[in-house]
Amino acid sequence: MRDVLYMEAVEQAEALLKPQRIEVLRQLAEPGTCSDVAARLGQSPQRVYYHVRRLVQAGVVEQVSARRVRGIQEGIYQASARSYWLSPKLVGRLGGRRAQDELTLGYLLDLVEQVQADIGALDRAAPELPSVGIAGEIRIPPAQRAEFLADLQTTLQDLFARYGGAEGDAFKLAVACYPKGDEDE
Numbered sequence: 001m002r003d004v005l006y007m008e009a010v011e012q013a014e015a016l017l018k019p020q021r022i023e024v025l026r027q028l029a030e031p032g033t034c035s036d037v038a039a040r041l042g043q044s045p046q047r048v049y050y051h052v053r054r055l056v057q058a059g060v061v062e063q064v065s066a067r068r069v070r071g072i073q074e075g076i077y078q079a080s081a082r083s084y085w086l087s088p089k090l091v092g093r094l095g096g097r098r099a100q101d102e103l104t105l106g107y108l109l110d111l112v113e114q115v116q117a118d119i120g121a122l123d124r125a126a127p128e129l130p131s132v133g134i135a136g137e138i139r140i141p142p143a144q145r146a147e148f149l150a151d152l153q154t155t156l157q158d159l160f161a162r163y164g165g166a167e168g169d170a171f172k173l174a175v176a177c178y179p180k181g182d183e184d185e
Contacts, residue, residue: 005060005081006120013090015058024051031064031078052077060084085120088113108176115174130169137180152177 007013016022027037038048055061056077065076122129140148152175159173 001078002081004083004085004119006085006087006116007060008087008089008120009058010090012058012060013086015054015060016084018051021051021055024048025055025060025079028052028055028061028077028079029082031076033067033074033076035074085116087117087120089117105178108178111174111176115172118172132171138177140177148177 007016016025023041024037027040034049034052035045037043037052038045041048052061052075056063060080061077062080063075064078066073067076068074156173156175
């Protein structure tokens with residue numbers, strides 16, 4: 001099972017638009033049969049099989065094995081990934097690009113779309129790749145936002161100069177700073 005399945009096809013997204021399919025998908029986090037899932041959800045195996053078949057066609061569920069039960073071949077299915085990421089290209093960009101001002105939400109959204117597309121492309125090539133993630137919380141008074149951006153740029157330029165040589169594995173670095181919501185979910 002992959003960590004992430006990056007979906008760029010409308011057919012894949014459509015397969016996930018039904019709440020019942022999402023529940024079937026959750027049940028298939030571990031391998032199981034349509035009968036197993038049907039019993040847990042209080043549904044008929046035929047109804048669950050209909051949804052599983054659509055999820056298999058969309059590539060979000062895979063048949064991992066099969067077994068014979070009372071002379072009938074029964075498939076054992078599992079979700080293709082732990083999580084599913086819908087490409088922004090499924091909707092397309094509405095309106096023109098925002099100004100490339102690094103202090104705007106529009107710039108951050110463009111950056112996130114690029115990171116999402118880059119990660120999605122990597123996941124298809126090899127699901128387990130070395131990566132680094134760092135997150136934290138800071139507080140910046142409005143009057144110091146430009147100063148913070150300048151400090152951050154200086155720090156990153158120093159890192160780029162130190163690690164930007166021609167040797168070693170190439171990594172892409174993106175840093176995002178956005179308003180924290182009232183509650184963490």
